Amino acid sequence: xxxxxxxxxxxxxxxxxxxxxxxxxxxxxxxxxxxxxxxxxxxxxxxxxxxxxxxxxxxxxxxxxxxxxxxxxxxxxxxxxxxxxxxxxxxxxxxxxxxxxxxxxxxxxxxxxxxxxxxxxxxxxxxxxxxxxxxxxxxxxxxxxxxxxxxxxxxxxxxxxxxxxxxxxxxxxxxxxxxxxxxxxxxxxxxxxxxxxxxxxxxxxxxxxxxxxxxxxxxxxxxxxxxxxxxxxxxxxxxxxxxxxxxxxxxxxxxxxxxxxxxxxxxxxxxxxxxxxxxxxxxx
Amino acid sequence: xxxxxxxxxxxxxxxxxxxxxxxxxxxxxxxxxxxxxxxxxxxxxxxxxxxxxxxxxxxxxxxxxxxxxxxxxxxxxxxxxxxxxxxxxxxxxxxxxxxxxxxxxxxxxxxxxxxxxxxxxxxxxxxxxxxxxxxxxxxxxxxxxxxxxxxxxxxxxxxxxxxxxxxxxxxxxxxxxxxxxxxxxxxxxxxxxxxxxxxxxxxxxxxxxxxxxxxxxxxxxxxxxxxxxxxxxxxxxxxxxxxxxxxxxxxxx
Numbered sequence: 033x034x035x036x037x038x039x040x041x042x043x044x045x046x047x048x049x050x051x052x053x054x055x056x057x058x059x060x061x062x063x064x065x066x067x068x069x070x071x072x073x074x075x076x077x078x079x080x081x082x083x084x085x086x087x088x089x090x091x092x093x094x095x096x097x098x099x100x101x102x103x104x105x106x107x108x109x110x111x112x113x114x115x116x117x118x119x120x121x122x123x124x125x126x127x128x129x130x131x132x133x134x135x136x137x138x139x140x141x142x143x144x145x146x147x148x149x150x151x152x153x154x155x156x157x158x159x160x161x162x163x164x165x166x167x168x169x170x171x172x173x174x175x176x177x178x179x180x181x182x183x184x185x186x187x188x189x190x191x192x193x194x195x196x197x198x199x200x201x202x203x204x205x206x207x208x209x210x211x212x213x214x215x216x217x218x219x220x221x222x223x224x225x226x227x228x229x230x231x232x233x234x235x236x237x238x239x240x241x242x243x244x245x246x247x248x249x250x251x252x253x254x255x256x257x258x259x260x261x262x263x264x265x266x267x268x269x270x271x272x273x274x275x276x277x278x279x280x281x282x283x284x285x286x287x288x289x290x291x292x293x294x295x296x297x298x299x300x301x302x303x304x305x306x307x308x309x310x311x312x313x314x315x316x
Numbered sequence: 317x318x319x320x321x322x323x324x325x326x327x328x329x330x331x332x333x334x335x336x337x338x339x340x341x342x343x344x345x346x347x348x349x350x351x352x353x354x355x356x357x358x359x360x361x362x363x364x365x366x367x368x369x370x371x372x373x374x375x376x377x378x379x380x381x382x383x384x385x386x387x388x389x390x391x392x393x394x395x396x397x398x399x400x401x402x403x404x405x406x407x408x409x410x411x412x413x414x415x416x417x418x419x420x421x422x423x424x425x426x427x428x429x430x431x432x433x434x435x436x437x438x439x440x441x442x443x444x445x446x447x448x449x450x451x452x453x454x455x456x457x458x459x460x461x462x463x464x465x466x467x468x469x470x471x472x473x474x475x476x477x478x479x480x481x482x483x484x485x486x487x488x489x490x491x492x493x494x495x496x497x498x499x500x501x502x503x504x505x506x507x508x509x510x511x512x513x514x515x516x517x518x519x520x521x522x523x524x525x526x527x528x529x530x531x532x533x534x535x536x537x538x539x540x541x542x543x544x545x546x547x548x549x550x551x552x553x554x555x556x557x558x559x560x561x562x563x564x565x566x567x568x569x
Contacts, residue, residue: 097410099568119412127410133403137335149327150413152320192407 048111050075050200050231051096055105058091065091067255068105073248075199078222078232080246082239087252089235090130093204096233097127110199125200126193130208132185133192134177140164140188141173144195151196163191167221183214190221200231207241212288219244321414328408328421335395336429346388346433349494351440354380357503358444365504370534373446377438378529379502382522383494384437385430385466389473390490392426396477397486400567409568419474419564426470427463434462448533458532464549465525469493471556478563502526521548 051073058066065088073079083089094100096107098118107114110124127133135143141160148156164173167187177185186206193201203222207215222245226232236242242249243263250260259266282290336342354376357365362372396419399405408418438446450458473490480486499513500506500522506514517523524544531538 099406099409122410122412125410127407129403129406131403133407135331135404136402137338138331142334146327146331147407147411150324150408150411152323189403 049073050077050110051079051233052108053092053096053105054107056092056095056102056107057104058088058095058100058102065255066102066105069252069255069257071250071257071260073231073233075231076226076229077247078226078234078245080242080249081233081235081252082237082242082249083235083252084237088255089237089252090204092252093127093202093233093235096121097125097202098122099127124198125202126196126198127202128189128193128204128206130204132182132189134185134188136178137176139174139176140169140180140184143177143188143192147192147195153196159195163194167191181214182210183217186210186214186218187221190218194225198230200233201225203232203234205235205237207236207238212285213292215241321417324413325417325420325424328417329424332395332421332425333428336425342391343429343432343436346391346429347384347436347440349387350380350384350437353383354437354441354444361503370530371445371447373441373444374448374533375530376503377441377446378526378533379497379500379522380437380441381434381462381529382465382497382502382525384433385462385469386490386493386496388430388433389426389466389469389493390487391429392422392470393473393477393480393486393489394483395425396422396474397480397483400478401483415568419560422474422477423467423470426473427466430466430470431463449535450533451535454532454535458529461525461529461545461549464546464553468549468553468556471553471560474560475556475563478560478567496520497522497526500526521545521552524548 049072051071053069053071056066056069057064069088069092071079071081081089081092091100095102096109096114098114098121101115109121112120112124114121135146138146141164144160144163145156148159153159160173161170164170167190169184169188169191172180172184177188180188190203190206193203206222207218210218219241222232222234226247234242234245246263248260248262249266250257252258259269354373357376357380358372362376365372365375368375399418399422405418409415472493476486476489497503500517500520502522506517506523509517524541525548528538528542528545531541
């Protein structure tokens with residue numbers, strides 16, 4: 033049922049996993065946060081790292097994005113070891129941290145141009161404009177980010193991560209603190225990413241988020257991966273489903289979207305939802 | 317990576333300079349306190365302070381300029397701390413850029429912002445009757461010493477910017493630096509001070525820097541004091557730079 037780690041040969045780059053983590057350990061002073069974490073992510077997959085607060089999800093992401101050194105174990109991203117070749121890893125990844133990593137004083141467009149310049153790309157202005165359109169931020173592009181809603185910031189944040197088309201993207205709790213509509217917008221953006229062939233490692237504490245998005249789900253608990261598999265595989269861990277008759281009540285989410293009257297089923301982040309989320313306050 | 321150092325630093329400096337130009341109040345508040353002190357000392361205490369043959373404002377200006385720098389660099393700590401708090405610092409660190417450029421951008425911005433504040437204060441001093449017959453070379457020497465002092469204090473400011481736990485902690489470190497010129501030759505000749513205070517005042521960095529700038533403005537020989545002043549600036553710069561880089565390394569590993 034659970035995946036057994038197979039030591040795949042690194043000879044064929046295309047077949048090699050996009051992310052490979054073996055025996056990763058990390059302590060902060062007395063606290064043993066990671067106690068031997070193992071997992072692999074196939075190229076182009078959406079992999080969800082699920083766990084409660086403090087489980088060590090962010091620590092894994094920080095190690096994989098070269099912000100933190102591991103105490104033991106190895107990790108490779110896009111075939112490059114994070115400790116030995118951090119510069120190559122940074123060329124291969126984008127990180128969207130827990131807190132929207134945007135510059136509040138700059139406009140949305142200036143934020144995108146900044147990242148495009150730092151990635152040494154030609155025509156940063158054109159890249160910024162196309163991303164603003166793609167993430168329904170074209171109208172807000174000239175405004176300072178300080179005036180954006182939580183959902184708009186998060187979309188800008190993800191847009192910034194796409195610049196330069198890195199093959200691997202880390203999203204650390206991308207929807208924490210967002211309202212339901214903004215969450216669905218972010219999910220939509222993540223799905224589009226995976227469709228384009230990008231490998232996505234997502235951390236979340238929301239079970240439904242993992243269920244909605246991920247091809248594979250791993251549960252990080254007390255410093256180890258205790259379960260790793262597809263949703264179907266995880267479901268099969270429990271006793272087979274038995275048939276019960278339950279009166280179906282609408283969930284609060286059903287009620288919310290019925291009353292608000294949009295977005296739940298819309299396929300792309302629309303400008304109408306942009307304007308409705310802009311009235312809500314930012315996440316914290 | 318090293319090949320991108322200049323380009324990346326330029327891009328990041330452009331970003332932090334926008335922070336300054338979009339909140340011009342930081343320049344104003346940096347300049348206002350030194351100007352207020354200058355008005356106070358020239359027009360209120362000026363008559364009671366024996367500045368010898370030079371006018372009060374000519375006598376006070378060097379110390380006022382150092383106070384301007386000391387209050388200006390607290391904004392550098394503030395801006396760096398804000399970057400650390402938000403995710404933008406980590407975003408930069410996880411990108412394929414020349415990493416030291418992130419700090420150098422703040423340092424270069426500090427130099428530019430302080431240069432503007434200093435120009436404002438010198439402009440006000442001119443309006444208050446400051447005059448100097450100093451030639452271009454002497455002015456160049458003054459600008460050089462002020463920039464070197466700004467650079468040294470800016471690297472000090474980087475340390476709390478990287479390590480502070482709160483925004484207040486990040487900017488409060490500058491108060492002792494602002495206070496330092498008062499216990500120097502900047503406003504009162506040190507010979508009038510009681511023994512231990514005088515010993516401190518005569519041997520702290522501000523006195524030698526103030527005396528050097530004062531001599532340059534008055535077209536007098538700077539003597540060996542200029543070397544003491546430069547040694548202090550370079551010494552502070554080296555120590556602060558090393559400490560800031562240790563703090564930086566701790567922060568990113």
